Amino acid sequence: MLLSQQERLSCIRLKTMGSNPSRAITGTLVWYYYICHREVWLMSRHLEPSQENPFIEIGRLISEESYKRDRKEIRIDNLVIDILRRDDEQVVIGEVKKSSRFEKSARMQLAFYLSRIKEMGVKARGELLFPKEKKRIEVSLSPELEEELKNAEVKIQKIINSEHPPEPKKNRFCSKCGYNEFCWA
Numbered sequence: 001m002l003l004s005q006q007e008r009l010s011c012i013r014l015k016t017m018g019s020n021p022s023r024a025i026t027g028t029l030v031w032y033y034y035i036c037h038r039e040v041w042l043m044s045r046h047l048e049p050s051q052e053n054p055f056i057e058i059g060r061l062i063s064e065e066s067y068k069r070d071r072k073e074i075r076i077d078n079l080v081i082d083i084l085r086r087d088d089e090q091v092v093i094g095e096v097k098k099s100s101r102f103e104k105s106a107r108m109q110l111a112f113y114l115s116r117i118k119e120m121g122v123k124a125r126g127e128l129l130f131p132k133e134k135k136r137i138e139v140s141l142s143p144e145l146e147e148e149l150k151n152a153e154v155k156i157q158k159i160i161n162s163e164h165p166p167e168p169k170k171n172r173f174c175s176k177c178g179y180n181e182f183c184w185a
């Protein structure tokens, strides 16, 4: 039986009310904030997008296979960092992405990691890595970037604290999104 979008949202609400989901901001939520606010809400409820979406699979393969030599995924609190290495006495945090199409999102996600690491007393610089394009972009936490991140975090918190998700809005990520059927079927 096909459920209407309203019925599907009711199911989500029932599910999340019972499980008391954590509302912590993560790097992934920062990434999605610059693409789709609705996806931020859905991800914050731990509703994993469809893993059958081929773009998710390609992204995972690139992330797993690239930079194996440097790879040292670390988890600190709710941070999952792709690459952590020391370069000339400085800590370097690397974030691997499938393409630079959503560079702004990737830059802000990395800024989020740099900011959290800074709060832990470690000064680091960041590198965005796009192995398919053989591209590497340096990111450092400037005061402007910190300010922009702070503003984004306030807005993300507002989205994830909301009882209802934002309405779906067509955007250039929809065709690749694991929630596509959920939003538009």
Ligand code: SF4
Pocket: 035, 036, 037, 038, 039, 042, 168, 169, 170, 171, 173, 174, 177, 178, 179, 180, 181, 183
């Ligand atoms: S399908 Fe589009 S509107 Fe729906 S969550 Fe994904 S990106 Fe957002």
